[in-house]
Amino acid sequence: MRIRSCSISQTTNPRDRPLKLLFLFIYRQDLVDEALEALVEMEINDATVFEGTPMERILADEVPIFAGLWQSHGEAEGQTRLVVATIEDQALTSLINVLSDVGVDLGKPEIARLYSVPIEYHRPVN
Numbered sequence: 001m002r003i004r005s006c007s008i009s010q011t012t013n014p015r016d017r018p019l020k021l022l023f024l025f026i027y028r029q030d031l032v033d034e035a036l037e038a039l040v041e042m043e044i045n046d047a048t049v050f051e052g053t054p055m056e057r058i059l060a061d062e063v064p065i066f067a068g069l070w071q072s073h074g075e076a077e078g079q080t081r082l083v084v085a086t087i088e089d090q091a092l093t094s095l096i097n098v099l100s101d102v103g104v105d106l107g108k109p110e111i112a113r114l115y116s117v118p119i120e121y122h123r124p125v126n
Contacts, residue, residue, distance in 0.1 A: 017088050017090070024085075024099075025082055042087075047083050049083050053080070
């Protein structure tokens with residue numbers, strides 16, 4: 001078997017800047033609107049928002065042996081919002097600052113968490 005290698009050349013189009021895939025988990029429901037407004041302020045308009053339930057909450061509700069787990073963590077709203085969006089690599093630090101300014105403190109994991117991964121390939125919109 002013969003394997004061919006190929007490479008994708010980078011273009012010089014300014015719209016083809018390095019991108020990251022952003023995962024913003026918001027645990028405090030009272031901060032969801034502020035977080036989304038921060039994304040809009042940063043001109044990130046292609047986000048998708050998912051609503052979820054933490055695994056510990058499901059286990060506590062559906063598996064009696066885990067009921068104490070939920071109670072040991074105190075009363076919480078029990079919902080998580082996950083925002084998935086693309087962001088230009090150089091804009092990530094600015095977004096973190098804007099989120100902090102509106103009260104979404106990423107230094108407190110009980111409020112929100114942010115992860116980003118590089119995007120290896122994307123097809124720019126014309």
